[in-house]
Amino acid sequence: MDVLKKPSRVQKECQDANIIWLSDHTWSQEAQQAIEATTLAGMSSGALMVLYRPPHFPPKNTQLMKAVPVATSWSPSVDMYIICKE
Numbered sequence: 001m002d003v004l005k006k007p008s009r010v011q012k013e014c015q016d017a018n019i020i021w022l023s024d025h026t027w028s029q030e031a032q033q034a035i036e037a038t039t040l041a042g043m044s045s046g047a048l049m050v051l052y053r054p055p056h057f058p059p060k061n062t063q064l065m066k067a068v069p070v071a072t073s074w075s076p077s078v079d080m081y082i083i084c085k086e
Contacts, residue, residue, distance in 0.1 A: 003035055010035070011042030018047055025052035032056060043085040051081040059083060 003010050014020055020039055024032050033056045039049060040057060049055075059065055064086055067079040 003038070004031055007034075007038040010038050014039055014042030014047070015044060017043070019050065020047065021050045023052065029056075040085065045085055047085050049083045049085070051083070052078065053081065054079075055081055055083055059086060061086060 001009065020043065022035060022039065024035055027035070032053070036049075036051075036056050043049065054067075055065065064084040066082050068082060069077045070080050072078050
């Protein structure tokens with residue numbers, strides 16, 4: 001499914017998820033912003049979103065976001081961002 005063309009379905013799919021991993025790091029900034037906003041709108045309170053990049057819409061409460069260095073196939077250390085929806 002093209003998640004950019006079906007935002008209502010994405011939001012519905014995100015409602016019951018505890019962790020949502022967005023692998024959108026190679027997408028355009030416009031597409032990243034669109035799917036990040038759509039995902040956040042659908043997430044339940046307490047759910048986590050994981051990004052390979054800093055969020056375009058960071059939480060106002062900075063305690064709800066953490067950068068975690070992880071090893072990937074392309075780099076020994078890449079910061080991944082974990083955001084908890086308030």
